[in-house]
Amino acid sequence: MAIERIDPELCNGCGICVKICPMDVFRMDRKSKKAVITYPEDCMLCEFCVLDCPTNAITVTPEKSSPLLVSWG
Amino acid sequence: MPAAKVVETDVLIVGGGIAGLFAAIKAKEQGVVVTLVDKGYAGKSGQTPFAGSYSVFNPEWGDDLAAWVEQVSRVGQYVNNREWTEIAFKESYARYQDLVSWGVEFRKNEDGTLFRSESMLGPCRAAHMGAKVFAELMRKQAVKRGVKLMDRIMVTDLLKQDGRIVGVIGIPMESYDIYVFRVKATVLCSGAGGFKPWGWPISALTADGDAMAYRAGAEITGKEFADTHPTGAEHPAYLGFAKRMSGGPRRGKQLNAEGNEITGRGTLFLDMEFEAHAGRAPVYSQMPDGEKSVRIGGASSGMSVHKAEGIWPVDTSCATSLSGLYAAGDALGTMQMGAVYGAIGCALGGSSVTGTIAGVAAAGYAKQAEKLEIDDQEVSRIKKIVQAPAERKGGFSPRWVTQVLQNTMMPYFILYIKKEDRMRAALTITEFLRDHMAPKIFARDPHELRLALETKNMILNAEMRLRASLFRTESRGCHYREDYPRRDDANWLAWVLLQEENSEMKVFKQPVPQEWRPDLSQPYEQRYPWRLPGE
Numbered sequence: 283m284a285i286e287r288i289d290p291e292l293c294n295g296c297g298i299c300v301k302i303c304p305m306d307v308f309r310m311d312r313k314s315k316k317a318v319i320t321y322p323e324d325c326m327l328c329e330f331c332v333l334d335c336p337t338n339a340i341t342v343t344p345e346k347s348s349p350l351l352v353s354w355g
Numbered sequence: 356m357p358a359a360k361v362v363e364t365d366v367l368i369v370g371g372g373i374a375g376l377f378a379a380i381k382a383k384e385q386g387v388v389v390t391l392v393d394k395g396y397a398g399k400s401g402q403t404p405f406a407g408s409y410s411v412f413n414p415e416w417g418d419d420l421a422a423w424v425e426q427v428s429r430v431g432q433y434v435n436n437r438e439w440t441e442i443a444f445k446e447s448y449a450r451y452q453d454l455v456s457w458g459v460e461f462r463k464n465e466d467g468t469l470f471r472s473e474s475m476l477g478p479c480r481a482a483h484m485g486a487k488v489f490a491e492l493m494r495k496q497a498v499k500r501g502v503k504l505m506d507r508i509m510v511t512d513l514l515k516q517d518g519r520i521v522g523v524i525g526i527p528m529e530s531y532d533i534y535v536f537r538v539k540a541t542v543l544c545s546g547a548g549g550f551k552p553w554g555w556p557i558s559a560l561t562a563d564g565d566a567m568a569y570r571a572g573a574e575i576t577g578k579e580f581a582d583t584h585p586t587g588a589e590h591p592a593y594l595g596f597a598k599r600m601s602g603g604p605r606r607g608k609q610l611n612a613e614g615n616e617i618t619g620r621g622t623l624f625l626d627m628e629f630e631a632h633a634g635r636a637p638v639y640s641q642m643p644d645g646e647k648s649v650r651i652g653g654a655s656s657g658m659s660v661h662k663a664e665g666i667w668p669v670d671t672s673c674a675t676s677l678s679g680l681y682a683a684g685d686a687l688g689t690m691q692m693g694a695v696y697g698a699i700g701c702a703l704g705g706s707s708v709t710g711t712i713a714g715v716a717a718a719g720y721a722k723q724a725e726k727l728e729i730d731d732q733e734v735s736r737i738k739k740i741v742q743a744p745a746e747r748k749g750g751f752s753p754r755w756v757t758q759v760l761q762n763t764m765m766p767y768f769i770l771y772i773k774k775e776d777r778m779r780a781a782l783t784i785t786e787f788l789r790d791h792m793a794p795k796i797f798a799r800d801p802h803e804l805r806l807a808l809e810t811k812n813m814i815l816n817a818e819m820r821l822r823a824s825l826f827r828t829e830s831r832g833c834h835y836r837e838d839y840p841r842r843d844d845a846n847w848l849a850w851v852l853l854q855e856e857n858s859e860m861k862v863f864k865q866p867v868p869q870e871w872r873p874d875l876s877q878p879y880e881q882r883y884p885w886r887l888p889g890e
Binding site: 320354 | 394395396399400404405506507528529551553556557558559590591592593594595751752754755758759762802805806
């Protein structure tokens, strides 16, 4: 759904996706030294991460759903 | 709380889209210290990375300036600012040459000359870039010249002292630090704003520049002219924008649910919304090969037509009414295109031109201005407001408040097919969000603090749109009112301005100069050949 996965086998920890995402979706995990999808709800499917990832580790799909509207949140 | 991180600069550029990058490069060439700060990554921000059409006007190629301006004025329904329409065309060739010199490739004809697509509406033509990497090439040029780039910092507020903008406050994405930029001149290139709509990848554009400038006392304009870009209904949030090459618009026939073709006016308009409102949705786009897809309006919900919304310029140097504050690109309300966007390529083209003008002007201001000491108390005051959501233990999440705002504002019958009673209903909710919800938004981490501040700016944008739309009691271009379906030239050849006064949003109008008005002796039906529903 939107930003879906970073393949940990392919991610080389370059940090490009963290730097370029306009919506601040990613963080670098200090232990694994790889990028982690941290705020997937904010992905706007621009695919900059997919285009610039040097190892093609990132998957973005066209589906985006929004949460159910609840009384307060 | 740790002390603020202070950044000293002569000129601060806020926003790294095409306007900001031109502003930074051109300011730096004037020999001043330039810093460019972006909420994300300069060169991949705003609408810039998705665009590729580029307006190029050149009298040496036989282009007639008066005829090009006439197209924009006619299609823009006579509320374009002709000074800006002209400046944007006249300066476009020099900006095109800049881009070429920086390695940007444009589509060529077979004989090697520049390819320019034509318009159905008149003589205006636009060039097209190939792969969409031009902004990255510009970023390299900025770095090469010594522009200091600071990415992943959201600028939240302007610091005003003695009527002058002396500094700017920002928050980084991964900590609760506060940045204070101590500046001589600032150029807001923060782009347009929306409600984080589906369809267009513009969720980082939350009209931050308009909000900051408004809070500091500047006038804002153009909020009533809604952008009408559509998206696909099957995957409304995905358009594969970044991958697409630019070659000019691909448009199929538009059909309503009854199979009848919807009249295209040759430019983006409210045709689909009229069909939906009349009960004739779904609307289909049918390509020449027969492929049909369902289309939905509101891809850019919350945004105005290019060059309409933004901070009101007080002269042709891109200065605002706040000393030391300039604006450029979609953050500057030049009204270059009027009430309808009538010639492609003018978005990137116009932003390049105003970015350049503002960058040079800001550098000129910086050279003769003194850098003032910033009042620590004012910094503390703003810091407290900015960080308040992070200080709360509970309240409302920025995502939920945004969702409520979207549910209130996005249905087509609020800002596309307008009527007083519905707008007042939406305004009642918007005011409640502003007064009750916004102060109780809480952030669990620095990322959510950004979301909280964006939500507050979106609520302000919604209020601006509703008040401007209620004030303009007529229809004109992409501002359509069911209760006032006619163009009222006697009263409304004017621009609507918004300004904060005693904590209230004051709404007033500024007339279009006499010389730019259409010939009022010409019958109404000739001045405005397209009939609107209810006329």
